[in-house]
Amino acid sequence: MSDLVPALRAQSGPVDLSAIATDATPGFSGKKHEGIDALEALGPDLADLQERLFAHGRSGGHRSLLLVLQGMDTSGKGGTLRSTVGLIDPQGVRITSFKAPTPEELEHDFLWRIRKALPGPGYVGVFDRSHYEDVLIARVRGLAKPEEIERRYDAINSFEEELVEHGTVVLKCMLHISAEEQKERLLARLDDPTKHWKYNPGDIDEREHWPAYQEAYELAIERTHTDAAPWYVIPADRKWYRNLAIGHLLLDALSSFQLGWPAADFDVEHEKRRLAEEDPLS
Amino acid sequence: MSDLVPALRAQSGPVDLSAIATDATPGFSGKKHEGIDALEALGPDLADLQERLFAHGRSGGHRSLLLVLQGMDTSGKGGTLRSTVGLIDPQGVRITSFKAPTPEELEHDFLWRIRKALPGPGYVGVFDRSHYEDVLIARVRGLAKPEEIERRYDAINSFEEELVEHGTVVLKCMLHISAEEQKERLLARLDDPTKHWKYNPGDIDEREHWPAYQEAYELAIERTHTDAAPWYVIPADRKWYRNLAIGHLLLDALSSFQLGWPAADFDVEHEKRRLAEEDPLS
Numbered sequence: 001m002s003d004l005v006p007a008l009r010a011q012s013g014p015v016d017l018s019a020i021a022t023d024a025t026p027g028f029s030g031k032k033h034e035g036i037d038a039l040e041a042l043g044p045d046l047a048d049l050q051e052r053l054f055a056h057g058r059s060g061g062h063r064s065l066l067l068v069l070q071g072m073d074t075s076g077k078g079g080t081l082r083s084t085v086g087l088i089d090p091q092g093v094r095i096t097s098f099k100a101p102t103p104e105e106l107e108h109d110f111l112w113r114i115r116k117a118l119p120g121p122g123y124v125g126v127f128d129r130s131h132y133e134d135v136l137i138a139r140v141r142g143l144a145k146p147e148e149i150e151r152r153y154d155a156i157n158s159f160e161e162e163l164v165e166h167g168t169v170v171l172k173c174m175l176h177i178s179a180e181e182q183k184e185r186l187l188a189r190l191d192d193p194t195k196h197w198k199y200n201p202g203d204i205d206e207r208e209h210w211p212a213y214q215e216a217y218e219l220a221i222e223r224t225h226t227d228a229a230p231w232y233v234i235p236a237d238r239k240w241y242r243n244l245a246i247g248h249l250l251l252d253a254l255s256s257f258q259l260g261w262p263a264a265d266f267d268v269e270h271e272k273r274r275l276a277e278e279d280p281l282s
Numbered sequence: 283m284s285d286l287v288p289a290l291r292a293q294s295g296p297v298d299l300s301a302i303a304t305d306a307t308p309g310f311s312g313k314k315h316e317g318i319d320a321l322e323a324l325g326p327d328l329a330d331l332q333e334r335l336f337a338h339g340r341s342g343g344h345r346s347l348l349l350v351l352q353g354m355d356t357s358g359k360g361g362t363l364r365s366t367v368g369l370i371d372p373q374g375v376r377i378t379s380f381k382a383p384t385p386e387e388l389e390h391d392f393l394w395r396i397r398k399a400l401p402g403p404g405y406v407g408v409f410d411r412s413h414y415e416d417v418l419i420a421r422v423r424g425l426a427k428p429e430e431i432e433r434r435y436d437a438i439n440s441f442e443e444e445l446v447e448h449g450t451v452v453l454k455c456m457l458h459i460s461a462e463e464q465k466e467r468l469l470a471r472l473d474d475p476t477k478h479w480k481y482n483p484g485d486i487d488e489r490e491h492w493p494a495y496q497e498a499y500e501l502a503i504e505r506t507h508t509d510a511a512p513w514y515v516i517p518a519d520r521k522w523y524r525n526l527a528i529g530h531l532l533l534d535a536l537s538s539f540q541l542g543w544p545a546a547d548f549d550v551e552h553e554k555r556r557l558a559e560e561d562p563l564s
Contacts, residue, residue, distance in 0.1 A: 055479035081373040090372055091363040091379075091410070128373070183557060190554050196546040197337035204556055264478040272472050274486055275465060 001255075002248040003027035010231040015218040022178040023237040028244065035240040042247045043087045049254035050124060052261060054092040057122010059262035062167040064119040065253050067126045067246075070136070071175030072213060073203045074185035076236050077128050080175070083243040084250065085126055094119050097128040110134040110152065111159055119168070124250075131156060132172075135220045140212045153223035160229035169253045170229035173246060174217060175236040179210050283537075284530040285309035292513040297500040304460040305519040310526065317522040324529045325369045331536035332406060334543060336374040339404010341544035344449040346401040347535050349408045349528075352418070353457030354495060355485045356467035357518050359410050362457070365525040366532065367408055376401055379410040392416040392434060393441055400445070406532075413438060414454075417502045422494045435505040442511035451535045452511035455528060456499060457518040461492050 004027035028035060056063060067085070069077045085093060096117040105113045111131055119125025135152050138144040144152070160170050177185075186203060189195040206213070225231045232249055236242040286309035310317060338345060349367070351359045367375060378399040387395045393413055401407025417434050420426040426434070442452050459467075468485060471477040488495070507513045514531055518524040 059479050078373050082371045086368070086372050089364045090368050090375060090377055091360050093372060093377075095372055095376075097373075186557055187554065190550055190557070193546075194543045196550070197341050197544045199546070199548070199553070201548045201553060201556075204553070261476045262479045264475075264481070266481070266483050268472055268478070271481070271483060271486070272469065274483075275468055275472070 001252055004245050004248045005232075005252045008232040008234060008245055008249070010221050010225045010233055012225060013222065015221045015225075015233075017176060017214050017218055017233070020176060020233055020235065022176050022181060022235050024235045025238065025241045026235065027248075028241065032238070032240050035238075035244045039084070039087075039240070039244045039247050042244075042251055046087050046247065046251055046254065047089060049251065049257070049259075050088045050092050052259040053124070053254060053257055054089070054122045055262050056257075056259050057120065059265070061259075061262070062121050063257050063259070064121055064168045065124045065250075066119055066163065066168050066170050067124065067250065067253075068130045068132070068170065068172045069126065069128055069175065070130060070132050070173065070217075071236065072177060072182060072210075073206060074182050074189075075175035075177045076239055076242050077175060079239055080243060080246050081126065081128065083239075084246045085124075087247065088124060088250075092122065093124050093126065095126045095128060098130055098133060109155075111155065114159075118163070121167075131159075132220055132224075135223075136213065136216045137206075139216045139219075140209050153220070156224050157226055157229075160224070160226065164228040169256060171249055171253050172224075172229060172231045173249065174221065174231060174233050175242060176233050177236045179207070181237045182207065283534055286527050286530040287514075287534045290514040290516060290527055290531070292503050292507045292515050294507065295504065297503045297507075297515075299458060299496050299500055299515070302458060302515055302517065304458050304463060304517050306517045307520065307523045308517065309530075310523065314520070314522050317520075317526045321366070321369075321522070321526045321529050324526075324533055328369050328529065328533055328536065329371060331533065331539070331541075332370045332374050334541040335406070335536060335539060336371070336404045337544050338539075338541050339402065341547070343541075343544070344403050345539050345541070346403055346450045347406045347532075348401055348445065348450050348452050349406065349532065349535075350412045350414065350452065350454040351408065351410055351457065352412060352414050352455065352499075353518065354459060354464060354492075355488060356464050356471075357457035357459045358521060358524050359457060361521055362525060362528050363408065363410065365521075366528045367406075369529065370406060370532075374404065375406045375408065377408045377410060380412055380415060391437075393437065396441075401450070403449075413441070414502055414506075417505075418495065418498045419488075421498045421501075422491050435502070438506050439508055439511075442506070442508065446510040451538060453531055453535050454506075454511060454513045455531065456503065456513060456515050457524060458515050459518045461489070463519045464489065
């Protein structure tokens, strides 16, 4: 296991995000160019391990991986998809981006739409935002009553425990940036006409609730950081470190399956003969 | 437009797949290493154009792209996903692999599960197999009556025309390999224990119906090759050419949208001031 993985794992008990430097590089002492090279170097192992998982999924296996990406606007969920998730064969990846719930989704329990998007056997599922929005924006914006938010923490823990029991590794990452870094990134979007589409005036409205969001994250992490489905807090002011960190977490999760290649459930020599001798097209 | 695109477009009228060399490289005169370099060289343009499409999708635009991949076992649908679709930011790609229909799917019209998997605005959807299975294996294996197959051709044409009218470019590719090439690829899978999971004895059962499948493809292409949603037949014995060809087709389709960057629907200077002056976190 890489040094990064234990360094990023959330502590049990109360969480103080302000005590975690957003520009730190825990578990990695190299510079930026070394971090970029280190991520690229993970590519072959990630590809090999993901293919084993996919192969087992095709062969009756029941394991899967769910990567949950949470973070404030501009924290780099999209960049993580491109730079780190993009290292994995897209054939085995299923990404779901969760927006504000639709009227139909609002008629159901908050986990309804989440269950429909879970990765099937052998897949790496990635949630760009997730059921955690239902205890984050829902708390900050008062979209649900406090007792409902409390119920949801427990519901999430039961849900994730159930996923893990059924063979899914649940990898929850909070991309942790500073308010100053967000401001710079928002200004950069405003300064570049090719990035205006990424900007929404509502982003500043949300930004005004920054302290409340940090508190909501702290509470959510504290209440849902379990042995079955732990949280990782990723310092994300440095994009290269964020990408490398998620790469190591994915590699660690895929390694934990300890999968070889599925054994043939057919007679290999017999099939070779069928193909060589009995083939009507020969 | 690249020379490859018109060279790959199916002819109108009856289709004779046996007249299309599976190891040809229509529209490209270079060697393998040049083809590999040429595909890599498409990367930046593909990324730029896909991001414009995605940006428009986020800004109220209604355009999307649907790439349909069809072909016999081992024809390289998975390799295309990895090598060509993998060049595009996974954030904007949604891949669906269609297997044999579930009991629930069989209770509905054959297009029911297809409609649920269509790409949303701004997305590149990729179908690994598709509604065409319902006129291919369904015809060869007699899973539907001839009159139902006939109905489906028309239903597909109406469906695809509707998609195009609503802003989707539908790009249908048949990966065209020879029976000899398939035999080599199946043998290679049998020879490599890390590839046994890709092999299924049923593949040879299907292979025994090779001529019937070729005929079913010829009929399907003839009946569903429309101005709105034309077919492309991709010689696919050479993997590098297959990847390059699909890359050019994607590039051509994305270019056809002729999208600039969405204009800001907010006052940029006002937002800069809000962020710089009125920010409570400054």
